[in-house]
Amino acid sequence: MKAAAPPKLRTLAIGFTGETPAFEQFLDHWYPIQVKQKDKVGRPDVDSFEAVMTREDRTKGFLVAFDYTRDALREIDGFFRKSGKAIIALTVREILDEEIARKLA
Numbered sequence: 001m002k003a004a005a006p007p008k009l010r011t012l013a014i015g016f017t018g019e020t021p022a023f024e025q026f027l028d029h030w031y032p033i034q035v036k037q038k039d040k041v042g043r044p045d046v047d048s049f050e051a052v053m054t055r056e057d058r059t060k061g062f063l064v065a066f067d068y069t070r071d072a073l074r075e076i077d078g079f080f081r082k083s084g085k086a087i088i089a090l091t092v093r094e095i096l097d098e099e100i101a102r103k104l105a
Contacts, residue, residue: 023034032061041065046075046087053085067091 032052036045041063053061063076068089076087 030058032056032058034063036063036065038065040067040069042069043071043075044074044080045072049078049087050075050085053087054083058085060088062088062090064090064092064095066093081103 032049034049034052038045044066046063049061052058066089068076073089076089082088092104
């Protein structure tokens with residue numbers, strides 16, 4: 001009489017981080033966030049944030065400040081039209097008033 005074959009074991013591929021491939025793919029989906037403690041964020045701040053988004057190849061980023069200059073908002077709009085990458089400009093007031101749902105849609 002033959003001995004019963006051992007049950008087949010299921011294996012799971014694990015990447016170098018020790019996580020599953022699906023989790024490793026999830027790790028690449030992140031958004032840059034910058035919070036500025038200034039009265040008004042200007043164009044130079046936006047330019048710096050754009051550089052990070054371009055270098056990291058991100059399609060969306062979040063910039064939080066008390067307020068923005070007209071030049072900063074114009075630069076954010078121009079960056080989107082030029083590159084298709086969106087910078088979501090949030091104010092502290094919008095966050096405190098919970099008005100951000102319409103901006104994130």
